[in-house]
Amino acid sequence: MNTPVTHSPASPILAPEPGEDVGDYVRQVGQEARRACVLLARAPSAAKNRCLLELAHLLRQARDELLRANAVDVARARAGGLDSAALDRLTLGEKGVEAMATGVEQVAALADPVGSIEQVRPLPSGIRVGRMRVPLGVIGIIYESRPNVTVDAAALCIKSGNATILRGGSEAIESNRALAAIIAEAMAAAGLPRTAVQLIGTTDRAAVGHLVSHPEYVDVIVPRGGRGLIERLMRESKVPMIKHLDGICHVYIDDDADLEQAVRIADNAKTQRYGTCNTMETLLVARSVAGTVLPRLGAIYTAKGVELRCCPESMAILASAGIAKLVAATDADWATEYLAPILAIRVVAGVDEAIDHINTYGSKHTDSIVTMHHAKGMRFLREVDSASVMINASTRLADGFEYGLGAEIGISNDKLHARGPVGLEGLTSLKYVVFGDGEVRR
């Protein structure tokens, strides 16, 4: 069943020719990707895994060279006044290189989704019908300053049999060029087409607009970056995207909550990390337990430096418990993703009001109820219209690794195709396969 995979002679990190129109250049990259994706889709698991293990090896071997390329980017970015958080994301470091190599090995160890056939059933006409998992085709990854995305995304696309077009932030261009050269070497070593992973070799911002304008060359765009990037792409893209705009996640502490669990979950969901999309931004508390649980949580948050933006009722409870520095919440707070040590708090009548609040102000990302009441928990799961809904767990657990996907290319808040954390399966499609013995339509 395996067909020989032939090399394409073209380079995967071709830059535009001097004077070449950037639109023509991106079209050429797209055409190469479209050709290469057919070959990669047919590649056997063994070749894809050989490529990934070789890639991990080459990353470790080329560590010093990678760090030198990265240092050029970091120095240029620092001189250009990039802020320290972005500089931090841009910087690779020895641990960063090792993390990339380990990540690629983990992807190699995952089961290959491509070619599996599910649910074959005999039907009255005599045909047997099932569904075969196949690659989507060409995935465009648009990201910002993190160079590790170059390797992480390429590894997931290689494993799932998809060609990739990578467009990283201009600050990381030297790091990305060095990484793309290593990926190409690993592809060639495994007999896979080098143009199946291409890096857009220009920092011209117009290239992004062209990349999202060609559904004939690119099947899906995965944007990895801040709200500004995603909003721009939502306006411009003619290619479907796997994306989420923001994560306004809630924990609702129900009347029937185990309050020890409630405190543990509400603490972790807010304070384990502030800048992630699955961090809780609004805490909802049932009136009957607010007086008991809010003072305990208020003390924890205050000790950790979290600013509390409160509805009048929660403010009264927290103030009388001696919590200082409270801020009155406005309507805008319910619809804000802080990505910072700030938490909105609201007292609600019960599960109905909690579900209404979440479906009104949330972003369909991840929401959790803390309750021991079975029926209320199941209602929350059914009626909260979010990609991940939880009973008695921290929203921070909404993650590809924690869900057992092995790795994550992104998170989708949309309902079509992939929803929630997206792993290898989200980079594939199911087509119908029919096994017949001469059957015809009557």
Added chain:
Amino acid sequence: MNTPVTHSPASPILAPEPGEDVGDYVRQVGQEARRACVLLARAPSAAKNRCLLELAHLLRQARDELLRANAVDVARARAGGLDSAALDRLTLGEKGVEAMATGVEQVAALADPVGSIEQVRPLPSGIRVGRMRVPLGVIGIIYESRPNVTVDAAALCIKSGNATILRGGSEAIESNRALAAIIAEAMAAAGLPRTAVQLIGTTDRAAVGHLVSHPEYVDVIVPRGGRGLIERLMRESKVPMIKHLDGICHVYIDDDADLEQAVRIADNAKTQRYGTCNTMETLLVARSVAGTVLPRLGAIYTAKGVELRCCPESMAILASAGIAKLVAATDADWATEYLAPILAIRVVAGVDEAIDHINTYGSKHTDSIVTMHHAKGMRFLREVDSASVMINASTRLADGFEYGLGAEIGISNDKLHARGPVGLEGLTSLKYVVFGDGEVRR
């Protein structure tokens, strides 16, 4: 777990107020649908089935009234010079009413996909993670003159818990109004919100443009109609669509085919019905068997009045077998969906050339190989990039009923979300559900 479903007072077939802007009107319909979809998503299976069975009953009861409304449409369309094929699609008839009622009963008998939870697995942190099937939300159906689509589509959307906005062709407006009134009556009888199924109550063509411009109110558009409609919507729609543009389907007769099966399949795939999207439009034949099988097929096609457009090689074979009236195929023939008694025929070297031809000229709809060679059959399944790929079966079997889906809202040639015939499952989405016991992120 069931919540009471409350009635919305608004009428589901509200027409715009005199002088009201059609954009404002469609927005209002969208807002009603968005509100109603929340209630329908929570509706228990029993209520949805009660509604469908009541609908079947009311359709039969109101048969004469429906035929009178339909007669008004038909008379107006005939006076307006509508062609006879379109008049035929517009005409309901007693059998048409009975077919609608039976179809609705069949949908009632299908399993409810909403609320099922799949693949719950324990994970290292202690949480158990699965996926719950839930409705998409609001489905917009845009169709042409067939009034039965009003009922067929509404039934599938009701069963899958989705609110529907129906926009039928202006020629069918009286029939559609009468059908929508009956649907509303059935909804009310089952205690479901009447505004969960709304008919756009104006024939203003601008309404379609507005309907596809509001992703905040409409989650998916399902266009049912000819190429012109689909192409227009592909340009205009800001809402994702479940659609296919055309069906250029192939049968490839391999060197290792059972020639009895080959003749039966190639005959059925072309001549069982000419105007359907899963009808074969191009026949590919391996060189080694062309001299044997083409004369037999040529005689059958000629007897049935099928015009044959041939490559030079197939033309020589057919001509020397005494088949008259052959037409030389041009490149355009390989990329044409005839929807008529016309067939393009090409001789190829073998399975490689067949796969290349299909992936180059096909429309990713349905393609079949006739072969007894296991490895070649499996390669065809893997490498032909179409929504349905078949071994030894007629392309005419690519159909929701034949695949056991029970019914079909449409067929998708796209790779994201639903692919191939789309039934109830394609109108739903999977969200992650997490069952915890106080777990947090470490």
